[in-house]
Amino acid sequence: MKVLVLGAGQLAKMLYLAAAPLGVEVFAVDVTDNSVLNPVSRQVHEFDLAFAIEEAKAITVEFEHIPEPLLELVEASGKLMPNMLSIMAGADRVREKYLLAQNGIANCQHLIIDNVDQLEGITDILGDKIIFKSSRDGYDGYGQWRMRSASDLGSLHDTFDKLDLRKVPLIAEKMSLFDREISVVGARDAKGNICCFQIAENLHYEGQLHVSIAPATKLTKTIIFQANDIFKRIANALEYVGVLAIELFQVGDELLVNEIAPRVHNSGHWTQDGVGTCQFEQHIRAVLGFGLGSTKTPYVNAMVNVIGCTSFSRDLIALDGCHLHWYGKTLREKRKMGHINVVADNYAQLGDKLIALLEHLPEESFPLLAGEAKRLQAFSQT
Amino acid sequence: MKVLVLGAGQLAKMLYLAAAPLGVEVFAVDVTDNSVLNPVSRQVHEFDLAFAIEEAKAITVEFEHIPEPLLELVEASGKLMPNMLSIMAGADRVREKYLLAQNGIANCQHLIIDNVDQLEGITDILGDKIIFKSSRDGYDGYGQWRMRSASDLGSLHDTFDKLDLRKVPLIAEKMSLFDREISVVGARDAKGNICCFQIAENLHYEGQLHVSIAPATKLTKTIIFQANDIFKRIANALEYVGVLAIELFQVGDELLVNEIAPRVHNSGHWTQDGVGTCQFEQHIRAVLGFGLGSTKTPYVNAMVNVIGCTSFSRDLIALDGCHLHWYGKTLREKRKMGHINVVADNYAQLGDKLIALLEHLPEESFPLLAGEAKRLQAFSQT
Structure with a gap:
């Protein structure tokens, strides 16, 4: 097959x-x-x-x-599989926003900008800290722009004036002060069965995912329920088949959808060593209708991305509970070269293991790891 | 690499x-x-x-x-890696027996037959239930012969008379009444580090492994110590590098070495889903000197061989804790086509899962499974 x-x-x-x-x-x-x-x-x-x-x-x-x-x-x-609708909801931020609006799912306050004149008065609606995102990636000149105060508006106006906003609109999003980013990765099969992995907590640096911890620390029942409910509503609305990842901002007890990825996802890589059925096998099972596998999670897990770096010893995999996943790609700056999964019995032990791991790694390529390890070490050994 | x-x-x-x-x-x-x-x-x-x-x-x-x-x-x-000495100890039963003798490791009482005249008086030494095994496989006309009573001796004499026993001697082994067969699979690296997986209990049918349970049920400290000690002594004697499997007969509180396999082994396949580092990754780590991985075993595990059979639905993998490993080979009678690993929290639950699994399988190809499942179900849920 x-x-x-x-x-x-x-x-x-x-x-x-x-x-x-x-x-x-x-x-x-x-x-x-x-x-x-x-x-x-x-x-x-x-x-x-x-x-x-x-x-x-x-x-x-x-x-x-x-x-x-x-x-x-x-x-x-x-x-x-997943269907075109689902793929486009991930590829096009305007469609993504419509999907969320149609299904009444909370996300960051935003406006869709398809005409540069809409910038006028925008700060009255979204405040003066705004992030502008191209609705689609891969278009020349498009990307992300941050407005840190109203005084940036003039130069942004000039920049956007040169773009064809009717063809590729922008999303203007109020920069939210969120507590953290988490993600829910799960699968839906053609019969409508849904099975989510434990929620992961994601640490970014310069726009790239560096570390995921799963299950996320300090999860409340409210957050777990909301994340799974959001997953279910989006997956069902799309008649989704396969693995789907949803990035969420947590603000107190509330979740806002940041992004939908219609595929296996970097924040689900920890499942390769931490769960009976990893996200990759789950995706294959879902698209072939084999039935979804167990997502039982006996450990606490960290996933550490290896970004733009190959200068470390493979000895690190001898560390208890460390698993290397190497992509075999040519080194380029900021390129994801592989990841390391670490499994432990509890967060404090996971912190200890990350500290031990860091001794094998060039710290400059792993700027968040020491801090995160120390945070985890502070949890009690239970 | x-x-x-x-x-x-x-x-x-x-x-x-x-x-x-x-x-x-x-x-x-x-x-x-x-x-x-x-x-x-x-x-x-x-x-x-x-x-x-x-x-x-x-x-x-x-x-x-x-x-x-x-x-x-x-x-x-x-x-x-492993070295020639180790490979030949697995390939040649005479060398295997010498290795065991040199290291004082218990095995079945036996004689090496390189001359048909040695059959005379053999029953005085080994009794009248003897198994004759070719010392090397893959030689025409060679194989295994069972002597069930002294009256078989004449026809065996005629059979062996046609073989070149000086080139390929036979091992005559007293047929032992053993309680069960277990195996210890582990790895040794070039630095001499040794790391064994949990001991598996192996169920054979018509000379083929059908089911392994790991950890074996009812293991005593004496048995665990002996198995690991035997592993260590053999691996060190051979200066072994890689994964090594040792099949053992358990007779009461004593272990006899049945066979040495200088490689990854069918009775270690359960490690793919039941352990952080499976035997295959462990072998790669050992031969490349990467350092051995953790063999911590959070579950109880069954490995069920799929032999000479393809007529079942892949729906079985939807069963909680079931993992299919399919080899993609052409169907032939008695050919190993794949295996199914099942993980559970305890033996009783494992028994229940094997019963559920059997509903998806043609029973005639899995003659031992129902009995083993029932045996496991009788364990209490702890």
């Missing part, structure tokens, strides 16, 4: 490795040239994309920014 | 899958034609064996019966 994955990066690789024991082979598509390859060995297959589409029982994605012609070609096969 | 595995069956496949997250690529050699291939996708590499030997950091085996010219070629590279 074959599953075709659009995209051939580390997520496709990890899907391949999780699928193989089930007797399922993953073909990956390099979306830059539509070649079909083995995402682990990088061996290119002799057959072409059309054959791979024909052979596949299910077709899925490892990222949401798939060139539209390819996505349409695949959608026409009737095998795309 | 590359590891070359002699043999390209399911053990090589599972080594590949465990190595990939460490950034290690496994090349497998099909020993019938010395081609080098990817043991998961079966894609044949463009380079030849000599190149693969050159590229590999370590070279290892997935089975002990490697053609001698190949083994010598590889030995000459200085990269073979």
